[in-house]
Every structure is written in structure tokens, then in C-alpha cells.
Amino acid sequence: MTNSYTEISREWWVERWLELLDSYRFKKRLERARVYARQGNVLSIEFQTQKVFARVQGTEIEPYQVSIWLESFTDEEWQYVIETMSQKAIFSAKLLAGEMPSNIEQVFTGNGLSLFPFRLDDVRSQCSCPDQANPCKHIGAVYYLLADRFGEDPFVLFQLRGRTKEQIIEALRQMRSRGSIDRGNKGETPIYQPQYSLKIDRFWQYDEPLESALVVIVPPPSNETVLDVLGNIPLANDATKNPESNPASTKAVMQYLDSVYKAVSQQAIISAMKVGE
Template identity: 80%
Template sequence: MADNYTQISREWWVEQWLGLLDSYRFKKRLERARVYAREGNVRSIEFQGQKVFARVQGTEVEPYQVSIWLDAFSDEEWQYAIETMSEKAIYSAKLLAGEMPANIEKVFTANGLSLFPFKLDDVRSKCSCPDKANPCKHIGAVYYLLADRFGEDPFVLFQLRGRTKEQILETLRQMRSRGTEKQKSGGETQIPKLQYPLKVEHFWQYDEPLESSLVVIVPPPSSETVLDVLGTIPLANDATENADAKTTASETVMKYLNTVYQAVSQQAIVSAMKVGE
């Protein structure tokens, strides 16, 4: 068996599972576990409900019995999680295609759950070997083979939380189907009739006073004015008669427009401040 556990390219959910193993501080034990997994010491591995049962060949004649499981979600918790999945088409589409959505964890955290274990201690395990350490190399070997299973079928992780692939997909289909039927039964959207007919000439007219709390006066995000954006007006570049000889007609006009712009801005602020008085 090739050592797939040091490859760079892996599915993100496999990467997350292996990252959980790499957080284990006894690195030598993990190395021995990888050797066991790579050399085929795991004789069998099967799922029974939410638990994983495996037989791992050690130094004894008979293989050791290993069991691994996670805390399962309740029926109510799964109902909430799958309802959240059904609300977004991307989740349903990915899962129905046998893929794990990249942000699937958000579905569970939104319902106060966590699909992935936070730490290795959250993974329950037991081995019949005499080694009191947990995880021992036999349990570790099964951990690594589970990573392979996750890569082949991401629904294995859901199964460890108490729901099989078939159960999740069937519930998703039912919820999506009910949502579609509800939309159809609603019929066409009725456009409400206006109490008064619209008149084009009154479109910009509003006779009611504005609520003063709705008026918020804030400084502009930039000190740059419309005149600054437009730049110098291209007028005749001759000196004016009543100004300094170095002042062009364009500069004189721009200076005047700046004065007008400031006056209008101040008047607008004053008018806004009087709203509701």
C-alpha cells in the first residue's frame, strides 16, 4: 500500500481528519500506526451503525479488536442540520452528487453542532491490546484507514455522527420536494392594486414632513468636490481685465464656482437641519 498520508493533494475533509491525528503529541506512536496501515496489518474494517469495528494484526497470533466512534447527534439535531442544508441548493446539489460542500461545517455550527471533532480526545476508541495508551498503534492504524474511507466516501463522517448516506439524501429529497410543492401551490404572485393612481407630474412631490430621526447629516467621505473631479474649465487663456495679470479666465471662473458650491452646500445643511421643525 502506498503511503497516502503524506501526499499534498487531498480532499479538504481528509486533510482536516489527518490534521486531527497530527495534533497528537506522541509522534513515534503515529509513525508506527502509519506503518501498520501501510503494511496491511488492518485485517478488516466495517461499520455497524455509527461505530467502526476493525481487526488489527499485532504481535499476537490473533488480531486485536478495535472499535472507534463519535458522539452521535440526536434525531432533532439531525433534523435541524438537514433543514439548513435543504435551504441552499448548493448543499443539496453537492451532497446528491456525492461530494462534501466546502463550507458544510457552517451548517452544523449554525445549529450548535460540530461535524468534525475539535480534538483527538473527542474520538472515542477502544482496543483489546495490552497497551494502556489511547490511541495505541492499532487504533492509530484504523484512524489512517478511515482517512482513506473519507476520501472515497465523505458520507462516512456523517455515519459516524449517526446518519447514513441514504438517510441524509432521502430526507434532503423530501424537504426539497416539499419546498417545490409549496412554491407551486402558492400560485402566481399577486401584484397589489394601488389605492391611488400614479401621476407622473407628482412623482417627485412629497408633501408629508420627514421624520427628523431619519435625517442623518454626515460629512462626505472625501473633501474632493465635483469641481475638483471635473478639473479646469477650458476657457480662453488670456488675462482678465479686472484681476491680476497672472490670473486666467478659467481660474477666475473656477474660483467663482467654488464660492457658489460652498454657499449651496452650507445652505443644504441648514435646510436639512430645519427638517421636522
Template identity: 60%
Template sequence: MTNYDIQSSREWWAQRWVDVLESFGWRRRLERARNYARQGNVLQIEFDGAKVSALVQGTAPEPYNVSLSLDLFDDEQWQYVIESMSQRAIFSAKLLAGEMPQNIEEVFTANGLSLFPLTKFDIHSKCSCPDPANPCKHIGAVYYLLGDRFSEDPFVLFQLRGRAKEQILSALRQTRSGQSDAEQPEEPAALSSPEAPIDLHTFWQYDEQLEPSLVVIAPPPSSETVLNVLGPIPIKADPAVNQATGSAQMIVADYLKTVYEQVSQQSVLAAMTTGDRSGMQI
């Protein structure tokens, strides 16, 4: 039951939040809550650290006050999570780009945690309305609007667990920087010496496994080739045969242009075919 659709294209982590809430058996209560969310009854949502405060208009003249929070992770738990994130470059790359890595939950479960509420008891909410049920329709409406906030900024979900965006990114940079320093050899003599020999046969060889999610293969943005960048072919002109020289330049340029275009197209096709077979994201 995920037909709530204030946003036509909700990100996967926001949809996951909605799916988790709807799995707690609150179907009848959440039906009215979705209508409240659609109709704009949530007048205001504010974040005070890890706590959410909202004003929701009900049937009474004055809007109701809603508060919501999740169980927080302590400093030690967050340290384990950050260390696990830093070990995979794709997590840092995705988060810096404002996206939630598809398998981010694995980082938390590996450390005995759950990013999303594991049970309904992980969510602590209150409403000033007289309805004794929890969640009431006012709290439920805030649940759905939070999903939209998660789509806009995935770090809001981390914030509800006790860490703000800048704290996470700063910790990731610091941890990854420390790892990079530790991986550096103490005396890189071969690289420090300008006289170090270079083996041209192995210069472009790289035997380590690449992170497939970071590999993006796409056609060139324009039809220009290297010939357009280099300009006219510098064939020496001879005044006595100036016309013939001009014709030769055109013939060679046209021929090379055709060759470069064919090579470019075949390279992209070959790369995409190879990427599909190896599981890369194209």
C-alpha cells in the first residue's frame, strides 16, 4: 500500500521510509493521514537537532502540535558506521553528490543497527489532539511529509539518528584521509627519483578491481573529433601546386574524420558491451 503520491518521483530511501511505516499495521489510520498530507494540512515542519516539530491543521480552529523522534545512535555506534562507510569509496561519492547509496543499510546492519525504524517502538511521537491513538492522522501526515524531505536531502534521515550532514561528511573526509596516509609507503623512492625508469609496456596496466558503480560510460557530448581540436593538417604548401595541396589536405582530413568517428562509435559500443557483461552501471 504505497499509493501516496505528493511527489511523483520519490527517491528510493524516501519510499523505503513510507514502506516501513505502512508495514507496522497502521493501515486505517494512515489512510486519513495521507489525505491530510495531500491536502496541505501540515502547515510547518522544523528540525531541532534530531527532533521534528510540526503544526498540523485538524478540524479544530487551532493547529495541533506534533513532535517526532527516532532512537539515537551513540558516539561509539556512529564511529563504527563512519569507519564502515569510509572503507567503500562509492558511499562517500554518493553522499557528497546528495544521494543515498543503494546498499547503505548494509553498513548499519553490519554494526548491529538499523537506519530505518526496525519496529514501531523506534518512533517516538506525540500530538496535542484529543485522539488517544498513536499515530493519529496528524502524526501520520508528518510521517509522509518527512518522506518528501528525505527525497530532498537524504542527510535528514541521518540527522534523526543523531548526526548532521556536516558531521558525517567531515568524519568521512577525516577517516578516509587517515586511511590514505596509512596506505602511503614510507619511502617512495621509485616515484621520488626523476631518473626512475618507466616500463612503457605496463604503464597503463592496472590490476586492482575497480568499483563498478563509479564507472560511467557515455557517448561523447558532441560529434567533434581530435581533428577539430588540432585544426588544419599542416601539409606544407607549394605555390607551384597550391591547388593540388589544398585538395590533398581536404582528402586526408575527410578520410581521417571518417576513421575517428568510426573508432569513437566502436569504442563506446565495445565499452558498453564489456560493461554489461562485467556488471558495471552504464
């Protein structure tokens, strides 16, 4: 089996998979796995339902048998996920076009699930080699080549969780079609007619309560403010109107505004946390 494993820029879901593997603490074993992947020691990779089966040539004459799988979601869990997908036009449009939405994980986390495993231990694997370590270098080599498969077909991730691309797309089509028919008014209203009319005065109004468990309040990722982006404010001297004529005043104003911005940011976080209590 030829392989295309190279150190190149990859899609975000491929990077997530490789980051999971790179978290493994035995780095020398990972390096041997990379060598196996690059040298073509993985002879074949096949997908049977939600499991991956591979043949990896090791030091013995006969190749080792490797199997990898993830915990499948139940039918009920998949039903919730697909219903959520169908309610978001962008998800449905991209998935029906065979593309992976960039924020697809929101669909799963919103239903208490995770498309990606949290830890490498969450990925189940077996190898027929005598090495008791898991993952061994043969399993590791298949891990790396799976990243290539994910890049070619991101729907493989769904398959490892128990649903094929065809199953998901067909379920989405049926659900969206059923929803369109339900919105019709006994056949009197065309099913593609918009369900709601736009009311400008209520555009920003939201009357439903927020689910507090889904709201996470965190400080900004850095201490930078808009002042750091825009730079110093040029203050002209009254007499000369020269922006550079009074640098001391400019510095003082910038220091004051910086303290105001940071104080406002901190107060906003405190206020938001009080509201969420």
C-alpha cells in the first residue's frame, strides 16, 4: 500500500487527530511508527462498519493484523445529532455538498457528545504483534495513515462513530423534506415559502431563557486592548497643531485610556458572572 504521509498543512480535523496521537508520552515509539507509515509498512487499510482493519508488515514474514475503533453513538444519540444538523442551514448545506463544516463539533457538544476522542486511551486498538504496549508501532503507523484518510474523506470520522456518509445525508434529506412539508398549510402554501416574516423592531429581541450550563465566561485570551492595535493617539498642540509636539500628554492619555479599557473588561466579566448565577 502506498502512503502519502508528509509533514504538510492539513485540515483542522486531521490536525485534531494528530494532536491526539502526539500527546502520547513515548515519543521514540511514535517516531518508529512514523517511519513505518512513511516506508509503506502499512500494506492495507479497510473499513468494516465502524472499525478499521489494517495489515502492517513488521519484522516477521507474516504481516501483523491491526484493528482500531471508537465508541459508537447510540441510535438515539445520532437522532439528536442529525436533528440538530437539520435545523442549521449551513450544516445541512455543507454536509449535503460533501463538505465538513468548520464548527461541526458544536452539533455534538450541544448534545453532550464529542466527535473526537478526548484522550488517546479513548481510541480502542489491537495488534497481533507480541508487543504488549498499546499503541505499538504498528498501531501508531495506522494512526498516522488514518490522518490521510480523514483528509481525503472527513466523513470517515462519522463512520467510526457509527454512521456512514450516505446514512447521514439521507437522514438529513428526509428530515429537511419532512420539515418543509410540515410547514406547509394543508397544501395551500408552497413548502419553500419562508415560514416567518421579518420584523425589524424585534430583530435583536430574544425571549427564550439561556441554558446556563452551555454558557462559559472566560477572560480575553490576552491583555491587549484596541489601543495596542491602533497605537498612540496623536494629540495636537493647541498652538502648533503638531501631533508630535506634546509626547508627554499623549503618553499620559494613553496610560489613562489603557487603565479604563482594562477596568471595563474586568467589570464586564464580573457583571456577566453575576447574571449567570
